[in-house]
Amino acid sequence: MRRVMLALALALASGCSRDNAPDHMQRARDAIFEKRPEEALVEYRKALDVLRMDETAQAQVLKARALKGAADVYWLELRKVKEAVSVYKELINQCPESPEALEGRVVLAELLRVYFRDLRGAIDQLTAALSRNPPQGAELHYQVAKLYFELQDYQQCVLESRKLVERFATSAFVDDAVYLQAQALHMQALKAESGSPDVPRFRQEASRTYADLITRFPDSELAPHAVFETGKLKAESGDNEKAIETWVQALKNHPEPATVQDAIARARRRIAATTPEEVGSRTTAFDRNRPPPRTSLEAVGGSAGEADHGD
Numbered sequence: 506m507r508r509v510m511l512a513l514a515l516a517l518a519s520g521c522s523r524d525n526a527p528d529h530m531q532r533a534r535d536a537i538f539e540k541r542p543e544e545a546l547v548e549y550r551k552a553l554d555v556l557r558m559d560e561t562a563q564a565q566v567l568k569a570r571a572l573k574g575a576a577d578v579y580w581l582e583l584r585k586v587k588e589a590v591s592v593y594k595e596l597i598n599q600c601p602e603s604p605e606a607l608e609g610r611v612v613l614a615e616l617l618r619v620y621f622r623d624l625r626g627a628i629d630q631l632t633a634a635l636s637r638n639p640p641q642g643a644e645l646h647y648q649v650a651k652l653y654f655e656l657q658d659y660q661q662c663v664l665e666s667r668k669l670v671e672r673f674a675t676s677a678f679v680d681d682a683v684y685l686q687a688q689a690l691h692m693q694a695l696k697a698e699s700g701s702p703d704v705p706r707f708r709q710e711a712s713r714t715y716a717d718l719i720t721r722f723p724d725s726e727l728a729p730h731a732v733f734e735t736g737k738l739k740a741e742s743g744d745n746e747k748a749i750e751t752w753v754q755a756l757k758n759h760p761e762p763a764t765v766q767d768a769i770a771r772a773r774r775r776i777a778a779t780t781p782e783e784v785g786s787r788t789t790a791f792d793r794n795r796p797p798p799r800t801s802l803e804a805v806g807g808s809a810g811e812a813d814h815g816d
Contacts, residue, residue: 526555526567533574542582549575569603572596576609586620610634611645618652628652643669643676650685659696662689680722684731687714691734694741705742712738729758733765745772 533548552571556564573596580589593613597606614630617623631649635642650665666686670679694707715731715738722728736751752769759765
C-alpha cells in the first residue's frame with residue numbers, strides 16, 4: 506500500500522510540474538510586456554527546469570518556446586549578445602526540428618556576422634535554415650550569396666546567385682541576385698592577374714549579366730547602376746569612348762548623376778592624355794573655319810555642359 510501511495514504522489518508531482526511550465530512562460534511574457542526582462546529570464550529558466558526531465562512531445566514544444574523566449578530577451582531586450590548567442594545555440598542543439606530553431610538560426614547568423622565577424626558560421630546557420638525550405642528562402646539564399654561576396658569568395662558568390670535565380674525565379678530578390686552575380690564576376694576580373702585570359706572572360710560575363718538585368722528588369726532600381734557598371738567595364742578594357750556613351754545613357758535614371766558625370770570627365774581626360782598634341786595643332790592650322798568636334802556626350806544627345814561637369 507505504501508508503494509502505491511508513493512507512486513501516486515510521484516505521478517501527481519510530475520503532473521503538477523508539467524502544468525506549471527506554461528504558467529512560468531505566461532509570467533515571463535507578462536514580465537516582458539511590463540518591461541521587466543530580468544524577471545522574464547527567471548521565469549523562462551523555471552519553465553525549463555520543470556521541463557528538463559520531460560521527454561513528451563508537448564514538453565519539447567514548450568522547451569523550444571522557452572529557449573527562444575529567453576534568447577530573444579537577451580538579444581532584443583537586454584542587448585547581451587554573447588548570452589543571446591549561447592541560448593540560441595542551446596535552442597538549436599536541443600530542439601533542432603522546431604520552428605523556433607529555424608527562426609533562431611536566422612537571428613544567430615546575423616549576430617555571428619555583425620558582432621563576431623564569423624561569416625562562415627553565419628553561412629552555416631543560413632544553409633541549415635534553407636534545408637528546411639522556409640517561406641523566406643529566397644531572402645536567406647541572397648544573404649548567403651552576399652556573405653560569400655563579403656568573404657571575397659567571388660566564385661562561390663556567382664554560384665549561389667545563379668542557384669537563387671534558378672530556384673526562386675519569381676522572387677523579388679532575382680534582380681538583386683543577378684546584380685550581385687555581375688558584381689562578383691567584375692571583381693574576379695579585377696582580382697585576376699594582369700594579362701591573364703581570365704580577365705577579358707570575366708569582363709564579358711559581367712557585361713552580359715548586367716545586360717541581362719537591364720533587359721529583364723528595366724524598372725528595377727538596380728538597372729541604372731547596371732548601366733553605370735557596364736561603362737566601368739568598358740573603361741577598364743581601354744574603350745573610353747564607349748564608356749562615355751554608356752555613362753551618358755546612365756545619366757537618364759541614375760540616382761547620383763554627379764558620380765556619373767565625374768566618371769565621364771575622367772574618361773575624357775584619359776582620352777585627352779593619350780591624344781597626340783600635333784593632331785590638335787594641325788587641325789587648328791589647316792582648318793580654322795571647321796567647327797570644334799562634338800564630345801561623346803553631345804554626339805549621343807547630351808550637352809557640352811553635362812560633359813564638362815567634373816573637369
